[in-house]
Amino acid sequence: MESIKHFSLPQHLQQKLHQAKKLEWITFFYLLSVIVIMYLTLGSSQAMKSAWLEDLLSLVPSVAFLISTKINDKSANQEFPYGYHRVFSISFLAGAVALLGMGLFLVYDSSMSLIKAEHPTIGSKVIFGQQVWMGWVMMIALLYSSIPAMILGFKKLPLSEELHNKVLYTDASAQKADYMTAFAAILGIGLVGIGLWWADSVAALFISFSVLKDGITRVKTAALDLMDRYPKNVKNDSEDELIGEIARNVRSWPWVQDAKVRFRESGQVYFGQIAVVPKGDIKLKDIEAGYETVKKIHWKIYDFTIDPVSELP
Incomplete structure (x- = not known):
């Protein structure tokens, strides 16, 4: 990354x-x-x-x-x-x-x-x-x-x-x-x-x-x-649908069984964490490719980690 x-x-x-x-x-x-x-x-x-x-x-x-x-x-x-x-x-x-x-x-x-x-x-x-x-x-x-x-x-x-x-x-x-x-x-x-x-x-x-x-x-x-609440839209203070889009994108990856996503606002941009339960053995290149995929979704997604876990937190 x-x-x-x-x-x-x-x-x-x-x-x-x-x-x-x-x-x-x-x-x-x-x-x-x-x-x-x-x-x-x-x-x-x-x-x-x-x-x-x-x-x-x-x-x-x-x-x-x-x-x-x-x-x-x-x-x-x-x-x-x-x-x-x-x-x-x-x-x-x-x-x-x-x-x-x-x-x-x-x-x-x-x-x-x-x-x-x-x-x-x-x-x-x-x-x-x-x-x-x-x-x-x-x-x-x-x-x-x-x-x-x-x-x-x-x-x-x-x-x-x-x-x-x-x-x-x-x-x-x-x-x-x-x-x-x-x-x-x-x-x-x-x-x-x-x-x-x-x-x-x-x-x-x-x-x-x-x-x-x-x-x-x-x-x-x-x-x-x-206080790091769920990211909100500027105009109407509703939850930013971008976070849900990222979660759906990550769950669609062929090597991912399930995933949870959390982000927080830091000024104009978002920092966050993605926890993934892999289907089997994973390779470093899969995580790196996933990182680049998420980064390209929107400019507000500034930095985050992808953490392989055996069970979602």
Whole structure:
């Protein structure tokens, strides 16, 4: 069996990875501009503050993905004999914990504003010689924070599935749904404009619970992946049918009586073990040929052992 080498995606996926990196760099600089614009238009709106903090936190997945891809490119060595694949899992967990923490803070902060009956004031400013209600400016800023993000999210989603990258997928999913945050904040600001002071805090609470829900879901997924659970599909968290395909393939080998297969996720790729009960005497070349056969099934199958046993574990 071959030794673990420098990890390299198939050629067509290297192009997809390059596209993903390009989109994440665009996202990074776009979000920086959003953060500045949202900060300058915050006012005393709780909904705007929640939306701004969410945008600030949205930088984490983009930065994590760009750093992780750089680290993941390193070759396996004596200190890290299995390579650096788990860096994606660690980045995913770090971002999820940050999101969960921010969600808890926003729920508390928004609730306190509602309980204390804090009345936000949205004044007017003279812009280009015209008196302009700042609520309109806030709404324009919110649209800027959501529409380009949605477009970027839709572009990144198919790439994340092809690359089997959960950091990229969660980033894309969150950006795709950014319109909900913007709509809630715009609605809250609009209702404040007609005298419903509580609408701002209610909108902020909606945003906060959305952030909290995403945080809980992602922390759970990241933790379970690090606990070596059965590999899951990126899109719908269902069991990856690839593992069953490998088991059927191995059981079809002429020298194999029965087999059991287990794999675990390590970032984008899978490591595992195949236990086989041979029909009789086996040759080294049979195991080597079997190894190469399984490796060719899918690029995600990165490294594994084939263990002949007298009885399945």
